[in-house]
Amino acid sequence: MEYISNQLINGICQGSIYALMAIGYSVVVGITGMVTFTHGEVMMLGAFAAYYTFLWAGNNLLLGIFAAFAASWLVGMAVYKVCYEHFFDAPRHISLICTVGFSMLIKNLAQIIFGANRMPMLNIIDNRVYQIGPVSINLLQIVILAVVIVLATVLSLFLNKTKGGIVLRAISQEKTAAYMVGINVRSTAMVGNCIGCGIGGVAGMLMAIYYQTCYATMGGTMSMKAFSSSVLGGMTDVRLSAVGGLCIGVIENLGITFSSANFRDAFAFCFLILVLIIRPQGFAVKKGARP
Amino acid sequence: MKKLTALLTVLALLACLLAGCAGEAEPSETVAASANAGETGAVSTNKEPIKVGVLAPLTGTMAEFGKTYEVAMTMAAEDINEAGGINGRELVLQFEDSKGDQNQSAELASKFADDDEVVAILGDFSSGCAMAAAPICDEEGIVLLSPTASNPDFAVMSDWAFQIAGLASYEGSYAATYEVGKYAGAKNVAIFYMNTDFGASIVDSFIPAAEAAGMNIVFCEGYADTESDFSALITKAKAAEPDHVMIVDQTSISNVINQIRGSGWDVPITMLGPSTSQQVIDLCGENCEGILTTVSVYYAESDPAAYAFAQEFAERAGFGATVMAGFAYDGVIILAEAIEACGDNITREAIRDNLYLTDDTYLTGPIKFSENGDIVRKYLICEIVDGEYVIRCGYDYDAE
Numbered sequence: 001m002e003y004i005s006n007q008l009i010n011g012i013c014q015g016s017i018y019a020l021m022a023i024g025y026s027v028v029v030g031i032t033g034m035v036t037f038t039h040g041e042v043m044m045l046g047a048f049a050a051y052y053t054f055l056w057a058g059n060n061l062l063l064g065i066f067a068a069f070a071a072s073w074l075v076g077m078a079v080y081k082v083c084y085e086h087f088f089d090a091p092r093h094i095s096l097i098c099t100v101g102f103s104m105l106i107k108n109l110a111q112i113i114f115g116a117n118r119m120p121m122l123n124i125i126d127n128r129v130y131q132i133g134p135v136s137i138n139l140l141q142i143v144i145l146a147v148v149i150v151l152a153t154v155l156s157l158f159l160n161k162t163k164g165g166i167v168l169r170a171i172s173q174e175k176t177a178a179y180m181v182g183i184n185v186r187s188t189a190m191v192g193n194c195i196g197c198g199i200g201g202v203a204g205m206l207m208a209i210y211y212q213t214c215y216a217t218m219g220g221t222m223s224m225k226a227f228s229s230s231v232l233g234g235m236t237d238v239r240l241s242a243v244g245g246l247c248i249g250v251i252e253n254l255g256i257t258f259s260s261a262n263f264r265d266a267f268a269f270c271f272l273i274l275v276l277i278i279r280p281q282g283f284a285v286k287k288g289a290r291p
Numbered sequence: 292m293k294k295l296t297a298l299l300t301v302l303a304l305l306a307c308l309l310a311g312c313a314g315e316a317e318p319s320e321t322v323a324a325s326a327n328a329g330e331t332g333a334v335s336t337n338k339e340p341i342k343v344g345v346l347a348p349l350t351g352t353m354a355e356f357g358k359t360y361e362v363a364m365t366m367a368a369e370d371i372n373e374a375g376g377i378n379g380r381e382l383v384l385q386f387e388d389s390k391g392d393q394n395q396s397a398e399l400a401s402k403f404a405d406d407d408e409v410v411a412i413l414g415d416f417s418s419g420c421a422m423a424a425a426p427i428c429d430e431e432g433i434v435l436l437s438p439t440a441s442n443p444d445f446a447v448m449s450d451w452a453f454q455i456a457g458l459a460s461y462e463g464s465y466a467a468t469y470e471v472g473k474y475a476g477a478k479n480v481a482i483f484y485m486n487t488d489f490g491a492s493i494v495d496s497f498i499p500a501a502e503a504a505g506m507n508i509v510f511c512e513g514y515a516d517t518e519s520d521f522s523a524l525i526t527k528a529k530a531a532e533p534d535h536v537m538i539v540d541q542t543s544i545s546n547v548i549n550q551i552r553g554s555g556w557d558v559p560i561t562m563l564g565p566s567t568s569q570q571v572i573d574l575c576g577e578n579c580e581g582i583l584t585t586v587s588v589y590y591a592e593s594d595p596a597a598y599a600f601a602q603e604f605a606e607r608a609g610f611g612a613t614v615m616a617g618f619a620y621d622g623v624i625i626l627a628e629a630i631e632a633c634g635d636n637i638t639r640e641a642i643r644d645n646l647y648l649t650d651d652t653y654l655t656g657p658i659k660f661s662e663n664g665d666i667v668r669k670y671l672i673c674e675i676v677d678g679e680y681v682i683r684c685g686y687d688y689d690a691e
Binding site: 003006007010011013014108111115116117118120122123127129136138140211212213216217218220221222252253256257260261262264265 | 350351352354355357358486512513514515517518519520521522523524526527530545546549550552553554555570573574575576609610
């Protein structure tokens, strides 16, 4: 029992990192209406921004979050300008290929600029282990869970309760109609894209803190998990994407518990395929919610 | 609009291509430049340079090892050219980026083999990539000398394949019998291993040796080399209650150590030569105190040549020298000696035959090939104390 519950905690914690990546991902996809493959690199740059902030300004988590968010916001602007802005009316695969190319560019540039070796991100958060009943959980895991929950709640409130959020959702649902009621679609879409990227950057930072390293190729496999989580959640729904991320994290860890770590990705993707066979729209309730 | 679309896409793709090329072009330029610098000191400069191909993962997840190759081999080429080159001809290393990908490695090997100017090939970094390139080199008849491959199945694949890193099978059984068994006195061992050619070949030799020494393997799990989260495995290993943990890894070793310590588990840990680097200490900080490791090469201050090499390497690469750096350096040196022994008539076959005659002591110790083209190395046992490697047992610990 103790064993299983500890594995569940591991799964939830990893799942919550997936969830945060997936939230950013679904905001980007929801608002621009286009699939992105630069998300992994945006996360990596967020992690590096936080790394240099910690190096220069000491281990201040809030400052790190701010730096990661701001840096990825800027990258988000670049991605928008290069990959999306001119392609709203073009076939969707053009911007998709463009994001693939842009991601390779960023990854290679990062290897040249930051170097190919791994950077240590040690002791950003004190390593303390708490024993709660049969479950042991460390401070890092608690902080990550807390940041994910807070960010997801704030984002959800913003999207549903504020005027800015409603404008963003209007664009995500129907760009032409939004334009007709007087919304500046292009600039709003850019802000939406940047918010998604900013959250991705924070996810990258948390990942780097959790695994205590950051390096130029860290985005690769993780961004596939973010993509899967967000497909599971129906692509555009923030809360369901988060649930998708959590599910994948838990399924993977339970899979490892009962068989081998070699099959980690197999569990994640088999689960994804099974869900999509039964419910092609993912967890999403409305069929219309998929872009 | 459509034109702009097309233009931007093309531009983006071109930019990527350029970025990729920039990474590849850089090393060969540096070597050529340094070779030219060395030329002034050469005996005769009117002869053609001698070209050797290098397969290295300059980009991708193993890029830091590609960088190790690039820096250490360039240093070796410079040393050779400054001393007059190979019979007065300068040595030029042509680096190609295999990205740590077996297909790429095989393709580049055949590209080198087709180029008549290339007399031999160095690399690839990983056993898997080297083993992918070996059949091609065997067919084409060109030497493939991998400084770092340690899989015991590599050099036996072909008369043309050589390895100088020492066999994983021997390192695995040495670690089991002497490091974990005799020195640490472990009874129940848990093994975490990276599921690659390297990891699997270590584990294959570790387990029988450990069992022969009276230990129980209570947990043994592999993981993909791209893995970054080990929490599930660690929880699983804890449940098996081992009194010692053995980690067989190259790239994610720091992640495993940090996550084991992060989960509040203070079990003794052992790792192996390829993991032994300053970087592990930088990446793990206090978490790696007390960890045991085997090394075949130790850049001690008492050995001025090795120490100077490590210092210069660190300065150029921006990170500390691992055993890999020494192997890469020695790979170039022994290959150059084999080429030099050919005299004026350099053929790929003569280079191979001369390599088998190698018998001398180099930066990383004595090198003499077996008839398979591999060597057995001796190991030290080190412990990390206050952020530094401290030698605990000498080369003859197995004889004591």
